[in-house]
Amino acid sequence: xxxxxxxxxxxxxxxxxxxxxxxxxxxxxxxxxxxxxxxxxxxxxxxxxxxxxxxxxxxxxxxxxxxxxxxxxxxxxxxxxxxxxxxxxxxxxxxxxxxxxxxxxxxxxxxxxxxxxxxxxxxxxxxxxxxxxxxxxxxxxxxxxxxxxxxxxxxxxxxxxxxxxxxxxxxxxxxxxxxxxxxxxxxxxxxxxxxxxxxxxxxxxxx
Amino acid sequence: xxxxxxxxxxxxxxxxxxxxxxxxxxxxxxxxxxxxxxxxxxxxxxxxxxxxxxxxxxxxxxxxxxxxxxxxxxxxxxxxxxxxxxxxxxxxxxxxxxxxxxxxxxxxxxxxxxxxxxxxxxxxxxxxxxxxxxxxxxxxxxxxxxxxxxxxxxxxxxxxxxxxxxxxxxxxxxxxxxxxxxxxxxxxxxxxxxxxxxxxxxxxxxx
Numbered sequence: 001x002x003x004x005x006x007x008x009x010x011x012x013x014x015x016x017x018x019x020x021x022x023x024x025x026x027x028x029x030x031x032x033x034x035x036x037x038x039x040x041x042x043x044x045x046x047x048x049x050x051x052x053x054x055x056x057x058x059x060x061x062x063x064x065x066x067x068x069x070x071x072x073x074x075x076x077x078x079x080x081x082x083x084x085x086x087x088x089x090x091x092x093x094x095x096x097x098x099x100x101x102x103x104x105x106x107x108x109x110x111x112x113x114x115x116x117x118x119x120x121x122x123x124x125x126x127x128x129x130x131x132x133x134x135x136x137x138x139x140x141x142x143x144x145x146x147x148x149x150x151x152x153x154x155x156x157x158x159x160x161x162x163x164x165x166x167x168x169x170x171x172x173x174x175x176x177x178x179x180x181x182x183x184x185x186x187x188x189x190x191x192x193x194x195x196x197x198x199x200x201x202x203x204x205x206x207x
Numbered sequence: 208x209x210x211x212x213x214x215x216x217x218x219x220x221x222x223x224x225x226x227x228x229x230x231x232x233x234x235x236x237x238x239x240x241x242x243x244x245x246x247x248x249x250x251x252x253x254x255x256x257x258x259x260x261x262x263x264x265x266x267x268x269x270x271x272x273x274x275x276x277x278x279x280x281x282x283x284x285x286x287x288x289x290x291x292x293x294x295x296x297x298x299x300x301x302x303x304x305x306x307x308x309x310x311x312x313x314x315x316x317x318x319x320x321x322x323x324x325x326x327x328x329x330x331x332x333x334x335x336x337x338x339x340x341x342x343x344x345x346x347x348x349x350x351x352x353x354x355x356x357x358x359x360x361x362x363x364x365x366x367x368x369x370x371x372x373x374x375x376x377x378x379x380x381x382x383x384x385x386x387x388x389x390x391x392x393x394x395x396x397x398x399x400x401x402x403x404x405x406x407x408x409x410x411x412x413x414x
Contacts, residue, residue, distance in 0.1 A: 001300060001304060002300070002303055002304070003271075003300065004270055004271050004272060004277055004278055004279065004296070004299065004300075005262060005263075005271045005272055005273045005277075006273055007254075007257065007258045007261055007262050007273060008258060008262060008271055010254045010257075010258065011254050011255050011258040014250070014251045014254050014255065017251075018236050018239060018240075019235065019236070019239050020232070020235075021236075025227070027297065027300070028226065028227075028297075029225050029226070029228075030255075030258065031295070031296065031297065032225060032226050033225075033255060033258075033259060034258075034259060034262065034271075036259070038259055038260055041255060041256055041258075041259035041260075042256045042259070042260070043221070044221045044224075044252075044255060044256075045251075045252035045253060045255045045256035046252060046256070047214075047217045047218050047221050048218050048221065048237075048240060048248060048251060048252045049248055049249045049251075049252035049253070050214065050217075051214045051215060051217065051218040051237065051240075051241075051248075052240060052241060052243070052245055052248035052249070053245055053248075053249070054214055055212060055214050055215060055241065063211055064210075064211050064212045064215055064241075065211060065212055066212045066213055066214060070211055070212075071211055072211065088238070089211070089238065090234065090235075090238065092211065093208060093209070093210065093211075093234070096209055097208060097209070
């Protein structure tokens with residue numbers, strides 16, 4: 001695809017670097033921006049540069065924040081002695097949108113994955129351990145994706161936490177609400193049989 | 208979806224204004240940018256603002272250009288007395304990529320579409336007519352999308368061109384290469400029957 005202008009080409013190439021955006025989509029986006037006001041496009045560019053430059057990470061839980069401490073950690077209405085351990089900020093947003101959780105988070109920034117060259121040292125695990133030690137945390141809830149990497153990460157962190165009197169749990173794994181047994185994979189089905197619940201607790205929890 | 212930072216939220220909202228990009232995709236793109244270097248993201252933002260601010264439109268054909276005259280109009284190897292009339296710059300790129308056309312273009316910036324409130328005055332039609340008068344153009348090739356708006360625009364411009372000794376053609380419409388008769392709509396099939404070609408010219412042109 002040959003473009004008639006180097007300015008246009010630069011902008012298209014920048015957009016095409018984003019995940020899931022190819023050259024044709026990038027061109028469509030850039031031509032859309034070309035039709036907007038100069039000020040609107042300036043604002044678009046500035047808000048992105050500014051976001052990257054000025055955004056902070058919470059010093060306590062590694063979540064994205066505007067200040068040194070994120071709004072969740074700073075909220076005294078939330079239970080500060082429960083920590084939900086998640087992989088990334090998208091998971092924080094997903095859990096927050098359920099409106100069912102009232103504790104704090106700890107964002108690992110990934111999971112242990114030797115094949116991708118990610119070891120424990122690249123994740124926010126040390127900060128989690130020292131935080132639990134310092135804050136006398138009551139409970140850790142692991143909310144990691146149910147796969148080998150997630151399970152490895154849980155196992156590794158759990159070992160590290162053995163010296164501390166903290167309750168360690170993980171979110172339930174089983175058949176999704178609205179899912180069909182027939183289409184569930186064997187692993188999921190086997191686990192949900194193993195971890196079967198008494199019906200009373202299911203009914204009480206499912207309300 | 209509640210985001211933990213207003214900077215993040217601004218950036219996500221800006222991305223979500225782009226066509227075909229919803230809030231979730233916007234968040235994915237922004238979190239991808241967050242992982243990049245500050246300089247790389249600064250460059251992304253700047254190249255977009257700069258593109259919008261500094262890009263020019265060719266004074267002759269209204270194509271996008273880095274200078275006052277676009278690279279196609281400035282190219283003396285191309286036939287300057289043939290003009291291909293297109294709706295927008297994406298069509299220029301599509302025709303250029305065939306490497307079969309060696310004339311110049313004229314970008315209308317849209318087609319006549321009363322339902323969308325677009326009349327002839329909002330399009331680059333006056334500049335086309337005065338250009339043909341001044342440059343003694345030999346041939347005009349309409350390459351507009353085959354629909355009511357495209358046909359209306361051709362009809363309108365053709366009327367305007369009647370005083371001038373210029374050959375007016377339109378790109379062939381018919382069954383697409385690789386298409387199947389069975390699935391062609393009646394309009395396309397009827398037109399391609401009406402405008403049937405002698406097999407010799409088809410073979411010569413199709414090489």
